[in-house]
Amino acid sequence: MHIDHAATASERRAGIIAVASCLPEREVTSGRLQESVAAASGLPLPPRVLERVTGIVSRRAVADGEYASTLAVRAARTALERAGLAPHDLDLLVFASATRDMAEPATAHVVQAALGSRAHALDVTNACNSFVNGIDTARAMILAGRARRALVVTGETPSRAVRHAPSGAGQLRDGFAGYTFGDAGAAVVLEAVERGGIVDVDTETHSEHWRVGGIPGGGSRHPRGDEHTYFRGDGGELRAVFEKVGTSVLDRMRRRTGLDWDDFRHVLVHQVTVPYLDRFVELTGVPRDRLVVTVPTLGNMASATLGVQLDRVHAGLRPGDRLLFVGLGGGVSIMTMVWEKA
Template structure:
């Protein structure tokens, strides 16, 4: 458990990811069925195959009524702990790093901890779709500071709860459209000291002047009540334009600082909003498509769980010394990269 005195930390300590878990709800919803449901509820027909054509998403997973952000986080966490052969009491810090949460207060981390049986210091960390990557960075910082030996970082994303199922007009559809990209999932990683490799490089870039481009505005002091503010709303095209304008510089910095080229990475894991957006990322950056783990077509936009789910899918194929580049994009807006080498 975190506390004083600080843990002893060797000066040359390396910190890395040692175990991974992911959780997907069983319920599936195709994009065709989603559009038909929205059309029926709205009382007017949307252009044929609009959602499918614009997003490239075929289906996504939906949390059941009795499944919450914490539910998905707990399932993923149990997988990660089992993979690491750890007892829940071996965890010093539990970070629930997610855009979704069970409630405004208390921190969802406490709900996750109560289910897992850990006794760690527990807190929430949130930064839209970069939450999970920020959580891994924070975990590394705690360990390097001697404040924890072993950290469990979890996310549980249920953004489909913010979909607007009834539209009054096509204008409303445009404002709500980004919400129809979402899917639900959970992910978890164990972060601790490693003998080799580990997290080699982290970079962030934040452009907060664009915070109003999109989001879920309810639940805080600006809009504490009212269903209208519980739906995701925003301008997806404007958000894409912002990322295209500012996104390449951070990758150039990583290349310059580390000396690593695309060929040096076994995998490149990228936050995925829509298939056209991902294809544009490939075009702009030149990343080889075969290095990506494409999840958006079958799972949709998983918010901050995207990178964790991708990592869980490729983790078994990675060998000691393999490098992975994580590229995160989040509303607010922020960009984030992490270079990780498997120990």
């Protein structure tokens, strides 16, 4: 367990001053996805099983020639425009995503080259918590005096890890969680602020569960072979882990900050399926009207999920409004971040 208090009242804080997101144009319905999987595999799938089990009606998917960096660059340009900044105004660029363009170099350099920035550029990767981890990394660099202004971007294309032609029921079951995936990008600009900003960060990590799910290919264990490029995981086991340990970090946040659910304008939580989100509400007591629900029409967007949700509500926020970010990532890690609009 690691607890990180973002700042005391007398210290400056890092705040989010601009937000943007990017969704690919191509929409893939669960019905169409199920038809293609059934046709490619020859497996007899029950009618509308993908939609009924996940609650996901549709999701977005990148086209040929679109990559993780493509979505990140589009979101980044919009965020910079909304902040009234140029790329050369940045000191730090963090690409924070579960998806990368390639194993090496860091995708941050691909994004930076497209933007024309000269900032210090690096990648941060931690499954679906990558974007929140990237924001926390940028916050720490700003508070340490290492950067004045930072751009954190994500580009997620998990649709490319979906097994569209399982060879049997076993492969279908192992890769079923992949059918929830949707692609998206997001970006935020951070700088030091005198009021509001990121006021609390907390994390909890249970790495003994790292085998529960993931994409094993691309590293030194499985550097080659298409078989290792598909997402594999036990969704039920992963859900059980989060149910067992996920509420404690929320309880600590509420005790430490003195904030209750009614003190937050919105609660942004990583969303895997509709039943999973329903279970989160049941376990935590978070009022459903505080949630920004995206999963039915956009699916599981990996680390971009919270960025897309933030972009959807950001324009309607007033100074003093607080948001709670709740990140859930394979590995397994849970993360909370309290942000107050300046």
